[in-house]
Each structure stands twice: as C-alpha cells, then as structure tokens.
Amino acid sequence: MKKKLKQIIIMTTVAVLVSVPVLPLTVSAADPLDTKTGTTAIALTADPSALTLDQVPSFAWGSHKVSDASGTPRIIGATGYLSVMDARGGDNSYHVTALASEMKDGVKILPISMMTISTTASSPLTSYTDVNILAAGKILVGNVGANGRRTATATGKIKVEPSAKVGSYTGTITYSIIDGLT
Numbered sequence: 001m002k003k004k005l006k007q008i009i010i011m012t013t014v015a016v017l018v019s020v021p022v023l024p025l026t027v028s029a030a031d032p033l034d035t036k037t038g039t040t041a042i043a044l045t046a047d048p049s050a051l052t053l054d055q056v057p058s059f060a061w062g063s064h065k066v067s068d069a070s071g072t073p074r075i076i077g078a079t080g081y082l083s084v085m086d087a088r089g090g091d092n093s094y095h096v097t098a099l100a101s102e103m104k105d106g107v108k109i110l111p112i113s114m115m116t117i118s119t120t121a122s123s124p125l126t127s128y129t130d131v132n133i134l135a136a137g138k139i140l141v142g143n144v145g146a147n148g149r150r151t152a153t154a155t156g157k158i159k160v161e162p163s164a165k166v167g168s169y170t171g172t173i174t175y176s177i178i179d180g181l182t
Helices: 002-019
Strands: 051-055 074-086 094-100 112-120 125-127 137-142 148-160 173-179
Touching (some): 051 173, 074 094, 074 137, 112 125, 137 148
Antiparallel strands (some): 051 074, 094 173, 112 148, 125 137
C-alpha cells in the first residue's frame, strides 16, 4: 500500500507540473505614449594663456682644462629637452626663441664666440640647426595642428675662445614662446 501511495503522489506531482503554463522569462517594455528630444551643448573658447613651455634644456658643459682651449676654439656639446604644451584649442602656430646671457665668474666674462642650439623634432614641429643664441634666435616652430604636448631634443654647443681664464662660469638661457610664426 505504501508503494502504491508513493506512485500516486509521484504521478500527481508530474501531472501538476505538466499542466502549469510556462511563464515567459523576459518582460517586454510597453510602447512609449509620447517622446520628446532634449539637447546637449558645450562651448569651448580659446585660452591664449594655455600655450606654455613645460620643460627647457639647461646645459652643463662640464669641466675642462684651459690648455684644451688654447690655439683653436673648442666646441663642447650637451643635450636636453624642450617641451611645449598648446592647449589653446585652435590651429594657431607658435615659435620658441632662446637667448643666452654672458657666462661670468664674478666679474670675469668667459670669451665665447658662439653658443648654439639645434632641435630635433617630428612634424608638425619644425626643427632648427646650429642657431647662435648669443643673439635671440628661433629654435623651434609649432606649425598649424601642433596642439597638445610636443617635445623636441635640444643639443647645445659652446665655442670657448683660447683667451679663456680659469674659473667657474655660469649664465642663463632665456626661452620664450610666441604666438604665430614671426
């Protein structure tokens, strides 16, 4: 009897499960009754102050014997980096100039006949070679489309005259960034 009762329970359970309708597992969204369109807008304006020199090269020419400069002028090289950020938001060009001061040790002035910078960069930048910066010289141009951060390698050279005296000479190089090509 227990066996028969078990069979009836199993058969009844199966019959109930088969007769229950299967509910859909996904819910469909109702069609909208109405739609409207909103707008989105942003205005970006130029910021002339967003043209900056982020990194400029300094040149440590090292230590040399005065006798190394006797007879003929000596050219000594060093390398640094020049980094410009143009976040003005337009397609304006710019250029970078450099101007070296005299190099002094107290009142003594180092006799140099040239101090040059050569830049190496890829488009949309224009590089310059051996620009004598004892007078202000253009060393890099950011052409149209040179937006964002741009970096150039800068190699400096100095030509010390044989009349140089013993000393530890220092000076400065003033870098300027200017809107436009001229």
